[in-house]
Amino acid sequence: MTEAPTTIEHEDNGSKGRYFLRAPGGAIAETTYTNVGQHQIIIDHTEVPDAFRGQGAGLRLVTRAVEDARAAGKKIIPLCPFANAQFKKHPEWADVLKR
Structure with missing residues (x-):
């Protein structure tokens, strides 16, 4: 496993x-989103290739999206199954969750 x-x-x-995130070998882990107006984003996909497995890359990416949304006063609609599961595990993100 690489660092x-x-x-x-x-x-x-x-x-x-x-x-x-880019791995030294060129693999890319990503969380993609769509802007909905100026105050909301939809996290629509998270993909973590094998080069990143077991390193918490997916959680780090979604966490960064949450931090940036919070700083910008935006809400998140987590359509991505991984992001949705992380919102359920992290009640401290409730302030940015679009209900």
């Missing part, structure tokens, strides 16, 4: 965006 990359990168093109 987990530490820097989460972020891309936002206006309507869609992603948080991602």
Whole structure:
């Protein structure tokens, strides 16, 4: 197992965006989202390739999305099954969960 990359990168093109990690071998773990207006995002997909398994990469990516949403005053709709499961495990994220 390789060491987990530490820097989460972020891309936002206006309507869609992603948080991602790059492994030294080129594999990419990512959480993608769609902007819904100025105050909401939909997390629609999280993918963690085998190069990242067991390193908490998916949780780190969703956590970063939560932190950024909180800082921007946005709410999150977690349509992605992984993100939805993490929201259920982290009640401290309730302030950014769109109900």
